[in-house]
Amino acid sequence: MSRGIQKVKRKTTGVLFLFFFFSFLAVSQAGLKEQVFETVLPNGLKVILLENHKAPLTTFQVCYRVGSRNEAWGKTGLSHMLEHMMFKGTKTVGPEQFSRIIQENGGNNNAFTTHDYTAYFANISADRVQVVMDLEADRMKNLVLREEDFSTERMVVMEERRLRTEDDPPSLLAEQLGATAFQEQPYHWPVIGWMEDIKRFTLEDLKRYYQTYYNPVNAFLVVVGDFKKEDLLPRIEKTFGSIPRGAPPNQEKDIDPKQIGERRILVKKEAQLPSLVMGYHVPNLLQPDSYVLEVIAALLSGGKSSRFYQNLVQDKQLVLEADAEHALLSRDPDLFYISANSLPGKEVAEVEKALNLEIERLQKEPVEKRELEKVKNQLESSFIYSQDSLFVQAMLLAKHEVALSWKAIDEYLPSVRKVTPEDIQRVARKYLIPDNRTVGILVPLPPKDGQAPPVGSSPKERAVR
Amino acid sequence: MITTLRISFRLLFFLLAFWFLEGTLLATPSIQRTILPNQIVLLVSEEHSLPFVTFQLLIDAGSQKDPSGQEGLARLTAKGLLLGTAQRTAKAINEELDFMGASLDSSAGRDYLNLSLRVLKKDQEKGLALFLEVLTQPVFPPAEMKKEVEKTLAAIQAEEDQPEEVAEKAFQENLYLQGPYKFPVEGTKASLPRITREDVVRFYQKYYHPDRSILAVVGDITQEEIKTHLFPSLEKWPRGKIPEEPLKTEFTKGPKTVKIDRSLTQANIILGQNGVSRDNPDFYALQVMNYILGGGGFSSRLMEEVRNKRGLAYSVASFFDPGKYAGSFQIVLQTKNNSAREAITLARDQVERIRKEMVSEKELEGAQKYLVGSFPMRLDTQGKLANFLLQVEYYGLGLDYPARYPKLIQSVSREEVLRVAQKYLHPDNYIMVIVADLKAAGLE
Numbered sequence: 001m002s003r004g005i006q007k008v009k010r011k012t013t014g015v016l017f018l019f020f021f022f023s024f025l026a027v028s029q030a031g032l033k034e035q036v037f038e039t040v041l042p043n044g045l046k047v048i049l050l051e052n053h054k055a056p057l058t059t060f061q062v063c064y065r066v067g068s069r070n071e072a073w074g075k076t077g078l079s080h081m082l083e084h085m086m087f088k089g090t091k092t093v094g095p096e097q098f099s100r101i102i103q104e105n106g107g108n109n110n111a112f113t114t115h116d117y118t119a120y121f122a123n124i125s126a127d128r129v130q131v132v133m134d135l136e137a138d139r140m141k142n143l144v145l146r147e148e149d150f151s152t153e154r155m156v157v158m159e160e161r162r163l164r165t166e167d168d169p170p171s172l173l174a175e176q177l178g179a180t181a182f183q184e185q186p187y188h189w190p191v192i193g194w195m196e197d198i199k200r201f202t203l204e205d206l207k208r209y210y211q212t213y214y215n216p217v218n219a220f221l222v223v224v225g226d227f228k229k230e231d232l233l234p235r236i237e238k239t240f241g242s243i244p245r246g247a248p249p250n251q252e253k254d255i256d257p258k259q260i261g262e263r264r265i266l267v268k269k270e271a272q273l274p275s276l277v278m279g280y281h282v283p284n285l286l287q288p289d290s291y292v293l294e295v296i297a298a299l300l301s302g303g304k305s306s307r308f309y310q311n312l313v314q315d316k317q318l319v320l321e322a323d324a325e326h327a328l329l330s331r332d333p334d335l336f337y338i339s340a341n342s343l344p345g346k347e348v349a350e351v352e353k354a355l356n357l358e359i360e361r362l363q364k365e366p367v368e369k370r371e372l373e374k375v376k377n378q379l380e381s382s383f384i385y386s387q388d389s390l391f392v393q394a395m396l397l398a399k400h401e402v403a404l405s406w407k408a409i410d411e412y413l414p415s416v417r418k419v420t421p422e423d424i425q426r427v428a429r430k431y432l433i434p435d436n437r438t439v440g441i442l443v444p445l446p447p448k449d450g451q452a453p454p455v456g457s458s459p460k461e462r463a464v465r
Numbered sequence: 466m467i468t469t470l471r472i473s474f475r476l477l478f479f480l481l482a483f484w485f486l487e488g489t490l491l492a493t494p495s496i497q498r499t500i501l502p503n504q505i506v507l508l509v510s511e512e513h514s515l516p517f518v519t520f521q522l523l524i525d526a527g528s529q530k531d532p533s534g535q536e537g538l539a540r541l542t543a544k545g546l547l548l549g550t551a552q553r554t555a556k557a558i559n560e561e562l563d564f565m566g567a568s569l570d571s572s573a574g575r576d577y578l579n580l581s582l583r584v585l586k587k588d589q590e591k592g593l594a595l596f597l598e599v600l601t602q603p604v605f606p607p608a609e610m611k612k613e614v615e616k617t618l619a620a621i622q623a624e625e626d627q628p629e630e631v632a633e634k635a636f637q638e639n640l641y642l643q644g645p646y647k648f649p650v651e652g653t654k655a656s657l658p659r660i661t662r663e664d665v666v667r668f669y670q671k672y673y674h675p676d677r678s679i680l681a682v683v684g685d686i687t688q689e690e691i692k693t694h695l696f697p698s699l700e701k702w703p704r705g706k707i708p709e710e711p712l713k714t715e716f717t718k719g720p721k722t723v724k725i726d727r728s729l730t731q732a733n734i735i736l737g738q739n740g741v742s743r744d745n746p747d748f749y750a751l752q753v754m755n756y757i758l759g760g761g762g763f764s765s766r767l768m769e770e771v772r773n774k775r776g777l778a779y780s781v782a783s784f785f786d787p788g789k790y791a792g793s794f795q796i797v798l799q800t801k802n803n804s805a806r807e808a809i810t811l812a813r814d815q816v817e818r819i820r821k822e823m824v825s826e827k828e829l830e831g832a833q834k835y836l837v838g839s840f841p842m843r844l845d846t847q848g849k850l851a852n853f854l855l856q857v858e859y860y861g862l863g864l865d866y867p868a869r870y871p872k873l874i875q876s877v878s879r880e881e882v883l884r885v886a887q888k889y890l891h892p893d894n895y896i897m898v899i900v901a902d903l904k905a906a907g908l909e
Binding site: 054055056057087095096099100103104105106107108123125128151152153154155156157158159160162163164166167168169270271272273302303304305306309310313314317320341343344370373374377378379380381382384385387388389390447448 | 831842
């Protein structure tokens with residue numbers, strides 16, 4: 001969930017300033033350890049710096065180790081609510097002035113919340129980075145939480161939930177899938193929280209949450225760009241060094257026990273085409289098998305020569321698209337997702353069968369050498385391309401740091417390169433099995449009177465009143 | 466689909482009200498401009514920090530060239546490039562690209578199409594050969610073309626589930642009485658089945674020529690390599706007689722309201738009217754004006770009034786989308802059904818306000834500082850820089866354009882902002898589209 005998505009789209013070739021973050025881009029390059037500098041200030045604030053002088057720009061990111069995993073039942077979405085409130089000002093900076101100041105300095109800024117962490121970032125001309133630091137240090141300790149700002153911003157968050165979940169069938173399905181696959185683990189609930197919980201938050205909740213999690217000891221900085229470490233570091237120390245350390249919060253969270261049989265859900269919603277999502281419980285990067293799953297995801301859906309595209313989209317013509325995605329960089333074990341939406345007139349059962357066949361093939365047939373090499377090449381080049389953006393580079397470091405350590409980024413390519421055909425068969429047999437999965441199906445309901453006709457019916461003119 | 470599963474990493478930045486990349490050129494790398502004998506313009510920017518290179522080719526054959534009744538032909542032709550050549554099937558092309566970890570895409574827009582290749586330095590020659598092969602020797606295999614049409618039709622159907630798309634299509638359709646931007650680039654349910662392979666071949670033969678094409682090359686490549694590997698093949702691309710076809714745009718005279726009933730929790734609203742073309746001399750003043758009105762992200766008036774003060778929307782913004790021809794001006798917002806009327810009134814009030822009162826000194830300065838200061842970020846990746854170069858050339862802005870840009874923005878006065886607001890914004894005549902649960906919105 002982010003604070004500032006702007007859902008305006010246009011049909012031009014023009015550039016939308018769209019930052020995607022594909023998990024398959026989350027690959028690493030040998031040798032970042034040598035380029036990245038890390039230190040921990042006396043107050044516990046970890047600082048991760050990477051010089052990159054390609055352009056006179058810097059991305060400055062402040063990450064707090066708090067996300068929906070830290071929330072309690074009944075107060076889901078509190079992390080994200082606080083993310084929004086972080087723009088409501090401090091003792092010295094007025095509400096909504098933060099972004100205005102950054103923009104007047106030619107910078108862009110925003111924030112987002114995940115299951116695992118909350119990040120605030122600014123991309124700005126390298127010579128203006130002090131402006132960002134002053135503002136970030138200020139709101140790390142001096143945030144002012146006012147009732148009137150809160151009651152309005154809560155409405156904004158509710159609108160965000162309507163926009164991104166309630167009125168979006170695939171999101172709704174994904175949310176229901178998560179709530180079924182995870183029973184004890186906090187990944188059960190969505191990052192934005194349940195609507196009823198959002199209505200329930202109090203200003204007290206936010207104050208307590210801010211005090212608990214927004215402290216140097218529970219935060220880190222990632223700065224990538226055109227600066228000299230010798231110059232920037234003393235300034236960081238000066239700007240952030242005096243903020244009281246705070247107490248380290250409890251970060252131990254329950255993990256779901258082993259799943260003991262397939263779970264299956266239906267979501268019925270007015271929609272044009274049926275779709276399907278399957279989530280398999282899998283380990284994160286703490287276990288080497290996780291890298292094998294990364295390769296499997298690429299085999300299935302990386303590029304137009306991938307198995308899903310070739311077999312399901314092209315040959316069988318069953319689906320509009322089909323994807324596989326692995327959550328390598330989650331802090332707690334997450335899911336391996338397979339998703340697909342049917343082409344008109346195709347049964348979702350048929351799609352599921354075809355997806356299952358692809359999984360079985362992984363288990364039964366060893367991957368051919370050339371195909372495996374191709375997938376590794378794709379993962380490697382994706383990483384190199386991702387280096388082109390300071391923002392993505394910084395975010396990769398942050399994600400690794402949250403999941404384990406930014407240093408793990410250097411393990412990525414070697415770990416991927418090591419994967420053998422036998423590994424793929426073994427891992428597919430271990431995790432990608434029905435007993436370990438939740439299947440979610442979006443069942444399209446016929447539309448209200450006067451709307452677009454349902455799938456397969458005669459094409460009538462849409463009634464536009 | 467996947468991005469919706471992972472929830473959090475989809476950030477769409479939209480601070481600039483125009484889709485065009487703008488800015489100063491503090492950090493612009495040096496650009497080499499060459500015109501080959503067959504008239505293709507080549508723009509090269511070397512940057513050697515990462516071992517890959519980006520090629521983007523602009524061909525003047527976007528959906529504005531679609532014949533009436535064959536909407537979607539330009540896009541289908543563009544997609545067809547990658548579906549097979551004299552030597553290779555689509556499957557073989559995809560295999561080869563993926564094995565190199567390269568990406569080759571062909572996408573059509575309203576005005577032009579962009580054929581783009583990103584490839585590692587080590588595979589540069591192979592990648593480039595493939596790029597040129599799909600450009601000059603496509604065969605548009607009937608079976609593949611048929612699949613492409615079917616996929617497009619399915620995608621059009623799936624878009625019905627995205628209320629903002631439904632609203633946008635209805636808006637464009639209703640805004641234009643006629644003109645090159647009336648129909649969606651991908652075509653319509655009615656038009657696509659009418660397009661034959663022969664139409665595609667004819668379209669390709671008519672428009673795919675170097676004469677009005679522009680190639681931008683950015684990244685880890687040298688002039689020497691370009692001369693050796695690119696020039697010879699590129700020069701063989703035969704010139705053609707591309708017909709000049711001035712197109713006429715006619716806008717609907719508002720006011721007009723289009724209501725579309727859906728089972729939704731939010732009303733998706735577009736308020737707008739005719740906009741301008743890119744060569745309009747008021748482009749820069751409009752850019753500043755719109756930043757203050759609704760293009761300036763969290764600093765805009767619309768955001769302040771609708772979101773920050775009242776919590777009525779998560780996202781509210783305004784923009785112009787100028788192209789070679791006049792595009793639209795739009796205010797786009799979503800709000801819970803029963804706030805629809807209030808949000809519409811607020812949005813209209815802000816348009817009235819910027820038409821009546823001069824903006825403050827501070828607002829003007831804020832807009833100018835952002836527009837000028839954020840420039841380097843518009844060129845900070847290979848892809849962004851290549852795209853920028855294509856547009857500079859396409860619109861004839863000149864390579865000194867980036868150096869001139871700060872002045873163009875800084876010379877806009879408060880009076881100018883008022884003047885263009887009065888001249889170009891006419892809220893009494895707006896086309897308004899509302900996709901909502903109309904009963905809940907009280908708009909039945």
